[in-house]
Amino acid sequence: MSIHTHTHIYKLASKLHVQSGYTVIFFKYLICKNTIYTFIVPFLISMLILCQPHLLLVSVEIFLQALEDGLKRADADPSVKAVMICGENGKFSAGADIKGFSSPKRRGIALGPIVSLIERSEKPVVAAIEGVALGGGLEVALGCHYRIAHVKARMGLPEVTIGLLPGAEGTQRLPRLVGVPAALDMITTGKVLCLVIPPKGVKICSLPDVDALFCNSIFLPPGQPLGPRRLSLKPVPKLPNMEAFLSEALVKVKKQAHGCLAPELCFQAVKAATEQPFADGVRREQELFNVLLTSGQAQALQYAFFAERAVQKWTTPSGASWKSASPQPIHKAAVIGLGTMGRGIVTSLVKAKIPVVALEQDLEYLNMGRKAVMFLLEREAMKMEQGAQTLDFHNPARLQFTVDFDVLRDVDLVIEAVFENMALKKEIFHKLSRICKPGAFLCTNTSALNINEIASATSRPQQVIGTHFFSPAHVMKLLEIIYGHHTSPTTIATAMQLAKVLKKVGVVVGNCFGFAGNRMMFPYAQQAVFLLEEGSRPEAVDQVIEDFGFRIGPFRMSDLAGLDVGWRSRKGQGLTGPSLPPGTPARQRHGHRYSPLPDLLCENGRFGQKTGKGWYQYEKAGGRTAKPDPWLHSFLSQYRDTHRIKTRFIDQEEILERCLFSLINEGFDILAEGIASGPEHLDVIYINGYGWPKHRGGPMFYASTVGLSRILAKLQKYSEAHPDVPGLQPSAFLKKLVAMGNPPLKEWMSYLSRPNNKL
Ligand SMILES: C/C=C(\C)C(=O)SCCNC(=O)CCNC(=O)[C@H](O)C(C)(C)COP(=O)(O)OP(=O)(O)OC[C@H]1O[C@@H](n2cnc3c(N)ncnc32)[C@H](O)[C@@H]1OP(=O)(O)O
Numbered sequence: 001m002s003i004h005t006h007t008h009i010y011k012l013a014s015k016l017h018v019q020s021g022y023t024v025i026f027f028k029y030l031i032c033k034n035t036i037y038t039f040i041v042p043f044l045i046s047m048l049i050l051c052q053p054h055l056l057l058v059s060v061e062i063f064l065q066a067l068e069d070g071l072k073r074a075d076a077d078p079s080v081k082a083v084m085i086c087g088e089n090g091k092f093s094a095g096a097d098i099k100g101f102s103s104p105k106r107r108g109i110a111l112g113p114i115v116s117l118i119e120r121s122e123k124p125v126v127a128a129i130e131g132v133a134l135g136g137g138l139e140v141a142l143g144c145h146y147r148i149a150h151v152k153a154r155m156g157l158p159e160v161t162i163g164l165l166p167g168a169e170g171t172q173r174l175p176r177l178v179g180v181p182a183a184l185d186m187i188t189t190g191k192v193l194c195l196v197i198p199p200k201g202v203k204i205c206s207l208p209d210v211d212a213l214f215c216n217s218i219f220l221p222p223g224q225p226l227g228p229r230r231l232s233l234k235p236v237p238k239l240p241n242m243e244a245f246l247s248e249a250l251v252k253v254k255k256q257a258h259g260c261l262a263p264e265l266c267f268q269a270v271k272a273a274t275e276q277p278f279a280d281g282v283r284r285e286q287e288l289f290n291v292l293l294t295s296g297q298a299q300a301l302q303y304a305f306f307a308e309r310a311v312q313k314w315t316t317p318s319g320a321s322w323k324s325a326s327p328q329p330i331h332k333a334a335v336i337g338l339g340t341m342g343r344g345i346v347t348s349l350v351k352a353k354i355p356v357v358a359l360e361q362d363l364e365y366l367n368m369g370r371k372a373v374m375f376l377l378e379r380e381a382m383k384m385e386q387g388a389q390t391l392d393f394h395n396p397a398r399l400q401f402t403v404d405f406d407v408l409r410d411v412d413l414v415i416e417a418v419f420e421n422m423a424l425k426k427e428i429f430h431k432l433s434r435i436c437k438p439g440a441f442l443c444t445n446t447s448a449l450n451i452n453e454i455a456s457a458t459s460r461p462q463q464v465i466g467t468h469f470f471s472p473a474h475v476m477k478l479l480e481i482i483y484g485h486h487t488s489p490t491t492i493a494t495a496m497q498l499a500k501v502l503k504k505v506g507v508v509v510g511n512c513f514g515f516a517g518n519r520m521m522f523p524y525a526q527q528a529v530f531l532l533e534e535g536s537r538p539e540a541v542d543q544v545i546e547d548f549g550f551r552i553g554p555f556r557m558s559d560l561a562g563l564d565v566g567w568r569s570r571k572g573q574g575l576t577g578p579s580l581p582p583g584t585p586a587r588q589r590h591g592h593r594y595s596p597l598p599d600l601l602c603e604n605g606r607f608g609q610k611t612g613k614g615w616y617q618y619e620k621a622g623g624r625t626a627k628p629d630p631w632l633h634s635f636l637s638q639y640r641d642t643h644r645i646k647t648r649f650i651d652q653e654e655i656l657e658r659c660l661f662s663l664i665n666e667g668f669d670i671l672a673e674g675i676a677s678g679p680e681h682l683d684v685i686y687i688n689g690y691g692w693p694k695h696r697g698g699p700m701f702y703a704s705t706v707g708l709s710r711i712l713a714k715l716q717k718y719s720e721a722h723p724d725v726p727g728l729q730p731s732a733f734l735k736k737l738v739a740m741g742n743p744p745l746k747e748w749m750s751y752l753s754r755p756n757n758k759l
Pocket residue numbers: 049051052055094095096097098099111132134135136137158159162164165166167168306309310
């Protein structure tokens with residue numbers, strides 16, 4: 001804490017832009033006291049996290065105490081005319097140290113009273129915001145009498161995303177500043193606002209103007225009372241239809257929450273601001289905050305926050321890692337195949353402003369693909385409003401369509417996205433290897449196929465890598481990145497960098513059939529179908545899974561993705577279709593239980609939404625509203641009769657456990673084999689690619705909360721009842737962890753001997 005000179009203020013001020021008025025955002029114009037005065041509380045640490053490359057974490061106690069002492073000194077010192085709170089190194093504050101929430105010691109620390117102290121100050125306090133002002137950081141700014149922000153500053157109350165609410169009186173001050181609709185939107189979604197394109201009414205000053213603000217007391221005439229600047233004293237702006245507005249908002253919040261508590265409790269806290277005086281609202285905020293803090297969901301969401309960052313620091317069993325590998329720049333990319341996946345990938349690249357060549361096998365497919373890509377891009381551009389023109393996708397230098405492989409000579413990276421056929425993929429990779437420049441990286445968008453085999457068709461296997469996108473590829477955040485035997489660390493680093501540029505979460509995994517995500521999905525989907533054989537219905541299974549918090553249950557998902565996709569893959573594996581050896585029992589493959597139900601549906605032309613019929617019926621082909629289908633129910637009965645399957649009532653617990661525990665069980669095998677380097681990887685994959693509810697932390701985190709012993713016991717019980725289902729037989733690694741006394745998730749990997757790549 002120190003008092004800074006006028007010169008210092010100038011230095012800071014020269015980096016700031018001033019906005020006046022409020023339109024979308026809540027910043028009022030800066031008013032600052034006259035010339036020589038200001039006192040800077042050094043970066044709001046600790047709270048205060050200086051973002052990368054290092055963290056500057058100072059204990060909350062030290063920070064809060066320093067802030068309190070500083071404010072008191074400033075109040076007592078007649079030479080100080082105003083106080084400016086700012087951050088160091090271009091960052092205001094990223095809010096509280098999230099790691100600290102799990103510490104019981106931390107729970108007693110309250111930022112709210114300090115924010116009140118700031119607000120009560122007799123001298124004008126200005127928050128000078130650069131970089132980020134998030135969570136507690138923004139709440140501090142709300143306690144100030146004025147806020148001034150750099151035009152590129154990012155501001156928000158993201159507590160809801162870590163399972164909390166803005167518990168330092170933010171739920172009470174923000175609605176008083178910006179009104180209930182804007183406050184509710186920010187607080188219940190956690191969205192972070194950026195003023196790169198300033199809203200109407202926001203004034204951007206030139207640098208001399210900014211200096212003038214500080215030098216001349218143009219905004220704050222001496223002696224102007226601070227009362228009207230204290231948010232806690234202001235009423236919440238009224239709405240003519242507040243009650244109706246709030247009921248509608250609650251419905252929306254609940255619908256989007258999928259069982260996550262925080263958004264609804266955030267809503268309740270803001271509602272309290274509309275109904276109660278400030279002090280009572282603050283008490284309500286505290287009550288709700290404590291509910292969330294101890295809910296378990298906050299821990300899961302905070303785990304997910306760190307897991308997403310941990311997976312960026314990838315390593316492979318051979319010792320390659322993010323530390324030593326440098327990504328290569330991608331100035332131009334190509335996408336081969338403009339089916340559903342290829343279209344989404346092209347769109348993603350264009351959005352990331354990477355020039356793209358899109359290639360199809362012939363003009364007919366090319367034109368269909370072009371139309372579809374243009375449609376997607378138009379839609380994306382509309383969403384982007386002012387930023388749309390920067391996509392410039394009608395410019396052939398940005399996006400070129402071709403059927404000519406020669407055009408790929410100068411690209412830095414190719415993503416092949418043709419359908420899942422090994423022979424076809426190998427043919428394409430062989431061609432690419434001959435045509436592309438030596439440094440070009442060759443990526444395959446496959447959901448299961450062997451990366452080594454694909455790489456073997458090239459003369460540069462070190463530059464071949466799997467990039468498994470999720471549909472729709474321009475929307476889904478996950479990019480599963482699969483290295484083969486020969487993939488170089490530079491290639492992995494480049495794929496990870498690509499994920500970042502595409503605003504996706506890249507997760508590096510090893511090579512095996514289905515990689516990590518789909519491999520875990522197989523036993524889950526298999527259990528879902530077995531449950532139908534034994535007496536359940538698609539809508540019952542989906543309901544249980546959706547009640548758990550998944551966006552969509554396995555049957556609705558299968559209808560959406562198309563049943564034909566899996567059918568083609570099973571035919572390729574010889575599990576069904578013409579290559580199935582005659583005499584193979586209908587419900588058995590390789591000595592294990594198999595359900596032909598999905599194959600039978602396909603044989604009946606039921607491919608899901610695209611044909612208007614699948615596990616459900618739809619209003620028309622391409623329809624999206626799933627309705628239980630009496631045809632399917634009677635088909636299931638006949639099927640059970642034909643195969644003499646005794647049906648029984650299956651309760652929700654069994655549905656949930658068999659689906660989820662078999663998926664988790666596979667996860668333990670994947671960890672044991674070194675396909676994923678930690679449970680966080682599987683959790684990040686499931687949250688970002690498979691709709692696993694984030695407030696349950698991902699499947700492996702969930703397993704740790706259920707208790708490994710319980711999961712093991714249940715798997716043992718189910719595998720005894722179904723000895724021909726390998727997916728239910730407990731993983732040796734799970735058994736080992738239970739035998740070791742159920743260690744915490746972060747220690748699991750230390751119980752493994754050195755992992756190796758499976759293929
Ligand atoms: C009550 C509740 C109160 C009072 C709160 O304030 S709750 C906290 C509210 N704040 C947040 O939720 C902000 C979370 N952080 C972010 O959104 C982003 O990290 C960022 C926008 C601040 C920076 O993004 P970026 O530049 O991409 O960098 P990273 O996300 O990779 O972060 C860099 C490292 O900093 C660690 N970090 C970031 N914020 C926090 C935090 N609030 N507490 C603890 N640690 C934080 C992050 O984990 C990265 O660490 P490493 O991976 O490098 O170890």
